[in-house]
Amino acid sequence: xxxxxxxxxxxxxxxxxxxxxxxxxxxxxxxxxxxxxxxxxxxxxxxxxxxxxxxxxxxxxxxxxxxxxxxxxxxxxxxxxxxxxxxxxxxxxxxxxxxxxxxxxxxxxxxxxxxxxxx
Amino acid sequence: xxxxxxxxxxxxxxxxxxxxxxxxxxxxxxxxxxxxxxxxxxxxxxxxxxxxxxxxxxxxxxxxxxxxxxxxxxxxxxxxxxxxxxxxxxxxxxxxxxxxxxxxxxxxxxxxx
Numbered sequence: 001x002x003x004x005x006x007x008x009x010x011x012x013x014x015x016x017x018x019x020x021x022x023x024x025x026x027x028x029x030x031x032x033x034x035x036x037x038x039x040x041x042x043x044x045x046x047x048x049x050x051x052x053x054x055x056x057x058x059x060x061x062x063x064x065x066x067x068x069x070x071x072x073x074x075x076x077x078x079x080x081x082x083x084x085x086x087x088x089x090x091x092x093x094x095x096x097x098x099x100x101x102x103x104x105x106x107x108x109x110x111x112x113x114x115x116x117x118x119x
Numbered sequence: 120x121x122x123x124x125x126x127x128x129x130x131x132x133x134x135x136x137x138x139x140x141x142x143x144x145x146x147x148x149x150x151x152x153x154x155x156x157x158x159x160x161x162x163x164x165x166x167x168x169x170x171x172x173x174x175x176x177x178x179x180x181x182x183x184x185x186x187x188x189x190x191x192x193x194x195x196x197x198x199x200x201x202x203x204x205x206x207x208x209x210x211x212x213x214x215x216x217x218x219x220x221x222x223x224x225x226x227x228x229x230x231x232x
Contacts, residue, residue, distance in 0.1 A: 035222075044222070045220070090162050092162070106214065107165045112162050113160075113162055
């Protein structure tokens, strides 16, 4: 019963290729996020969206773009992939602030990740 | 700039022991401090969280200790079990900024039987 799904799960591509990573959620959340995970660097925010018409850059947005096609879908694109974009990419969702239950604040729910390798 | 610094990068603990992971933050405006747990091949999941109006929060074997004056917080795992072996991330956010999380670098915990 995956609430947040990511496709593909694994992808190998070549330098210069355009690639799209897709995220879908069935949690009904307004907020969606894209992170990349690198060893020793933790999770870094690439882009985030508070609703379909509200998209914002995160701390490492250069070389990436996003599209929020619907409340449930948020895609990340690499227009011209380069080797240092090799990483594990995660999509996450959250409810509006204050609407999270059980005192868990702004809990973010993560997808299973996409492992991207750029050769 | 690394606003949340986490240590150690890796930790090996014997079964039944106490695991301690530390985080330090810079921005005094942060008002929400969660810990996420990530198993291999999975996405991170919220484990426990604390707000700065309390100094400690306990859920089962997991405890967050929070020191506002030192701008530090830590995760303690009591009676560590092999099933606790995972990567742990601390994070911080300011609720008024839409809840964007700033994550620490992660700690890979291995609990030996």
